[in-house]
Amino acid sequence: MTVRTLHFTSEFATLLPELSVSPRVDDAAPEFELQAIELNHELAAELGLPPGWLDSDEALQALAGVRTPAGAQPVAQVYAGHQWGVFKPVLGDGRAQLLGEIDTPQGRYDVHLKGTGPTQLSRVDGWAAVGPMLREFLVSEAMHALGVPTTRSLAVIATGQHLERDGVQLPGAVLARVARSHLRFGSFQYVPGTGDLGLLRRLGDHAIQRLYPDAARAAHPYRALFASIASSHARLTADWMRLGFVHGVLSTDNVTISGETIDYGPCAFIDRYDPTVWYSSIDEHARYAYERQPEIMAWNLARLGDALAPLLGETPAEAQQVIDDTVQAYIDEYAERRLEAFTAKLGLRDTSPAQPLIERALRLLAAHSIDFTSFWAALADAAKGNEAPVREAFTAQGVAGSALLDTWLAEWRALQPSPEIIRSVNPRFIPRNHLLDAALTAANQGDFDAHRELLEVVRHPYAAPGAHPAKFAEPGPDLEFVTFCGT
Template identity: 55%
Template sequence: MTAATEITFENTFARDLDGLYLPWEAAPAPEPRLVLLNEALARELGLDPAMLRSPEGLGLLTGTAVPESATTVAQAYAGHQFGNYSPRLGDGRALLVGELVTPDGRRRDLHLKGSGRTPFARGGDGKAPLGPMLREYLVSEAMHALGVPSTRSLAVVGTGEHVMRERGPEPGAVLARTASSHLRVGTFQFAAATGDPDVLRRLADHAIARHHPDCAGADHPYLELYRRVVGVQARLIAQWMHLGFVHGVMNTDNMTISGETIDYGPCAFLDAHDPATVYSSIDEGGRYAYGNQPGIAQWNLARFGEALIPLLADDQDEAIRLATEVLQGFAEEYLTARDDGYRAKLGLPAGLDAGPLLTDLFALLEAQKPDHTLFFRRLSDAARGDAGPVRELVGDPSALDEWLSSWRAAGPSPEEMDRVNPVYVPRNHLVEAALGAAVVDGDLEPVQWMLQVLAHPYDEREGYERYAQPAGPDAPPFMTFCGT
């Protein structure tokens, strides 16, 4: 068995980016106990699950006993939070342990959430309740299974202490998660705000080496970096929209340079398709509503472009012109990805001009507000000749019939549709019930059942029908809380 002390971490972030982090250590975990372990991910990372279950492994997963090769740091970043700029955010309750190089050569951060106060804590206690950490584990793994770029969850470890939140004391926990990096738009905002061009340049060079190494050979490598990040984010947001995923807190410090989804706080999946849907308890103005996500992503990317201005050209006006030109490409990148994805969801042949069908579909969805996930899955039945199941999802079936006729005339493939339209997503009421059982009763079985179902979201299985159903019309409005 490989001991934790024998695990080799690399630390290119700490090596290359002095000034963008603070060395720090995790707070003690009085009585650590393993709550969940992602054994498949552990093996992908080259880690021994048996070791991670040992006391030494729990020390690694809580940050309280890390190998000598690790350099634990709290990362610094700034950010626009609900549109308001905060110059100094950073990992207030998290630590970067270091980077693992997987057996297949990929570099992955190991990052601990809920590991205690850091100098960036801004008055918080630095701890995390068990419920939100289980939520992030569950939803991030569901997103991975759905094919969406995402941070992934390696483990949840209970700390043996309670933390106080709005609803009273809750069991404390640490989430160990991985990512191709934790570089954010907010990281670049912080670097730019230092006023030191060397700090910004080192960060940009680090991001290029980490995520887009071929940019280094471009005529304008930093402009090309910007173009690549605009592209990966446009495609990511399109995937969110296809699946009805609502992130809930799209601050610039929650937008990655890698194009991975990060920070599953007030997130949820649509039941009824409604662009105005908001699930975050603190988003009173609906800034981060489902339908606003593409526009917010472009706004965030504009802030990224502003941070890069000193690197784009010696003349500021020319730098702004170049950045603006790249940013204007976001709409085309997003709309292309959106329409390609919806064309696949509708089972339409590649190359077909689906514009009129999509325009009418979006209007229908907004007006009729069917269950988002079930609507697209049950369209497969309509493609096979039985429109009954999908007609049951709309208030006015006659409003759907003309569109169905035009769509079926285009020759959709139900087999292709079943490959991209999930049966199972993390249904909000089921997530809440599972988290309640885990936190209140110490019963992890509902969470484990959900993880099993969500690991195969496209495969409809007998006996799992309740995991595909929404809460129903009498369910109370669903709201999420960030847990800080």
């Protein structure tokens, strides 16, 4: 069968050349022994890729960064960013390249490769190992299945390289991912350092045209752009919080203006609930802990506003007022979306009686270290009169009985919660940290079975209790869990 080629465009590289550099230090293509480890045929179908293309040799070489496909002009994107609150004026794709864009039934998407080697922006060796790339593939697929806006992974391709990480030899790989855009808050933060107001306008216009076309019809398009970005992150952050997801490195260079989750390095899902928890090995002061994510996103938005300021007002004071108002609008919308999300987790429609129940439930979970995901899922049975699964979660933590739990359950059931709503929004199956860790350890040894089994599970997070083996719904050992950024 003849496979049609996939046509790329190079919109970003052509329109904004000041925001990119060559994707390699030299023009020599690396000597790879390529092998496709994971191919996302479901995503390929959704994007309308030519049938069979993803399995072709053309795709293998293009998605590994070895051969440039027709129409593509690969570039490493340049951006700045606040990392742990400290501004870095020049960051960028140090081990990645934007291959180009493709047109799909859902609109134009970026195709971005991660782990293709050193660029002019590299801070490490520029290559990626199999484990972190498979982590991003699996967790991004889980997030998509959970209804969270996210970049998605199209392929993980082993390169045949052997990389040294902390004295250990690991197999190399490239991740191919797609997104509505790879523009970051840091993309805008880079521009003021150039002193080029025209570039800032062109970048803003590109963002409006690509992501928020309604803003072009507003009285103040750039203010409307900023407001739209803030609104998208109110939704995104509420999604993270409802699922117990901890991003890990929520720096401004790791936040997209599209409102899609990006960069799944030291991320994790909460097992036993602790709102102060963080998992990243390099987050020494818990800046990006679970409970701090909403306020960090507000802070990040304020820094984006600083970069956009010349477009937001005629004077610095006017621009600052727009920034303050927009950040406050984010705070208000986030609070509303969080309340709506947790009200649904309780199986209720009316937020008024739900709010005190939500906060009391979270205090109970924290006080007794109850598994976050299991508790909310068990409410479906409790809503039908079977409270045993909820109570067993407390018993397992050594809480034989709790008057506070008794009172909470009685008040909650009196509101007649819907089991159907509970089942529709509370997953039973998430990427359990210990299972993912074990799967990646095996993958480093060439055994991908555990990863593929877990991938199939997390693609169906709302499945009935018996749909997958019980181990996939159980929390891990009560041990301190640490994740690493992959570099």
